[in-house]
Amino acid sequence: MLIAMVVLVVCGAAVGAGVLSHTAGVSNRLSDRISPARTAVVELTAALVDQETGVRGFLLSGDERFLEPYARGVDGERTLLTRIRQLLAGEPVALADLDRAEAQAREWRTTVADPAIETRRRGSDPAAAVDTVLAGKAAFDAVRDRVAALDRDLAAIRDQARADLDAARRLRDGVFIGMIGFLLLFIVAIAVLLRVVVLRPLDRLSAGVRRVAGGDFDHRLAAAGPADLARLTGDVETMRQRVVDALVDSQRARAKLEQQQLELHRSNADLEQFAYVASHDLQEPLRKVASFCQMLQRRYSDQLDDKARQYIAFAVDGATRMQRLITDLLTFSRIGRVYDDSRSVDLDDVVAQAEANLAGAIADRGARVERPPLPTVPGDVTLLTMLWQNLISNAIKFRHPDRDPVVRVAVGEAGDMWQFSVEDNGIGIDPKYADKIFVIFQRLHSRETYTGTGIGLAVCKKVVEFHGGEIRLDDTYRDGARFVFTLPREAAAADDLDAVGEPEALAVH
Structure with a gap:
């Protein structure tokens, strides 16, 4: 033509x-x-x-x-x-x-x-x-x-x-x-030729495609018409076959996923049962062991020698630490499962609450927290309070023996995220342990030197990742330890940095 x-x-x-x-x-x-x-x-x-x-x-x-x-x-x-x-x-x-x-x-x-x-x-x-x-x-x-x-x-x-x-x-x-x-x-003549040679086969192809799109995936498309249209029909048929194969694979994967979901539900139910047992049945014997050991020490203290008193103290301390480990483990397991109330959270109020919870430790050690006005982020207020409290508590706990603790907080923009940093003037962390410190129950110091279960930074990592952010140790900072993490910005807060204020305008608590 x-x-x-x-x-x-x-x-x-x-x-x-x-x-x-x-x-x-x-x-x-x-x-x-x-x-x-x-x-x-x-x-x-x-x-x-x-x-x-x-x-x-x-x-x-x-x-x-x-x-x-x-x-x-x-x-x-x-x-x-x-x-x-x-x-x-x-x-x-x-x-x-x-x-x-x-x-x-x-x-x-x-x-x-x-x-x-x-x-x-x-x-x-x-x-x-x-x-x-x-x-x-x-x-x-x-x-x-x-x-x-x-x-x-x-x-x-x-x-x-x-x-x-x-x-x-x-x-x-x-x-x-x-x-x-x-x-x-x-x-x-061209119109008639197009109608007979092209449009009719194309109408049949369109009808077949609509039939497949309507759910009849087993309907095969027969090639007809000119060579170009026949090749197009063959390509569409190949695409249909691939879609059918993908659909079958998807249905199999979905069935497998549903089975895994059922198993996950059963596993979560078992975890809930374990949490209940850990919070009640496991802690009750530990309380009895510690209580009776202390009663034994008080009633028969005049009949016990120093070795026996030391053994009783070991038993009480072990039971107490076991209770603390169980409590911390329960807290870690509840992140994202029990605490999941997402709403707009004013971080100024969150950090103020964390400082109030640590008021005794801050006063005893002469610590000082310096922070600018902080933005509002979407998240769970309990988890975010836990995050800031653990970071500030660690900065105070691992203080330098020759100076009072100073904790500095900074905030800035990082694309569609807020980037925060919490730095201190304490003993610092060797960069080679940058990954190890976020593993649950991992400790860099003995229990006699620094108390605790070694779960604080693991909780921080889980809280930050639950909110869609990342946390890391800044290995370039040498005057103490600096942790950098990100949290999502609210969708309607494109210009919140102006409301946060200049980084130099710090509020000292």
Whole structure:
């Protein structure tokens, strides 16, 4: 079809160009040659009349001034003859008439005008000049008749040219109407061909695709129509088969996931049961062990030696630490499971609450907390309080022996997150333990040196990751320890950094 359209356009352009060229040629012959030639013939007649008038005036009066029109007429005749010959090139009949008119005019000047002028100049009788004028008039009328014959021939040529122009225009109009009709027929043929060869197979393919999209994934698509459409149908069929395979795999994976979810629910139920047992049944024997050991120490202290008292103290301390470990483990397991009340949390209030909870330790150690105004973030207020309390508590606990603890808090933007840092001037952490410190129950110091179960930073990591952030130890900081972590920003708080204030404007507590 494309080749046929190209051939049609090329042929139509060639025929149209030929017809237009023929019409333009006929029109140009009429307007650029025939009509100007007739105008030049009229001017030639006027030039000949000027010659005859000048000669007659000179013969009657003997005044040389009457010969000026005669001379202008002769010059004008030569110019006009040259121009007319150029315009009538290719018109042999008109050129033959022009040659005869030129010869007739030359004969009139040679045999009549010039001899009469010479005779009058020699002083001939005016009465004889009158006779000469009358005799020359008949010869000049013959010249005029020849020029008139040329004009009639040009008029006939003009009429024929007009007829040719009309015929060329009718041919042009007929050709273009025929081209338009043929084009319309060709368009109709193309439409029918497209309908039969392309659109019907495409409709069948569309119906099949809609059937598959409606849920009948087992419906196969049969290739039909032109090669391109058949290939398209094959590609769609391949895509359908892959979708079916992916759907089967997805259903299998979903069934497996549902099974794993059931197992996870059972595991969570077991964990809940374990948490209940750990918080009640496991702690009750530990409380009894510690209580009876202390009663044994009080009642029989006078009968026990130092070794026995030391053993009893070990037993009480072990039971107490076991209770603390169980409590911390329960706290760690409840993050994201029990504490999951997400809402807008003002971190200024959270940090203030954490400082209030640590008021005794802050006062005993002369600690100082420096922080700027903090933003509002989405999260759980209990977990965030736990995060800040653990970080500030660690900074106070692992203080440097030669200086009072100073805890500095900073905040800034990090894309769609807030980035916080908590740094202290304490003993610091060796960078090689940067990953180990966030593992539950991992300790870098003995229990005799620093108390605790080693779960604080693990809780911080779990809280931060539960809120969608990250926490790490800044291994470039050498004047203590610095922890950097991120928390998400609220969606409507794109410009909250302005409300937070300048980092230098610290509030000291």
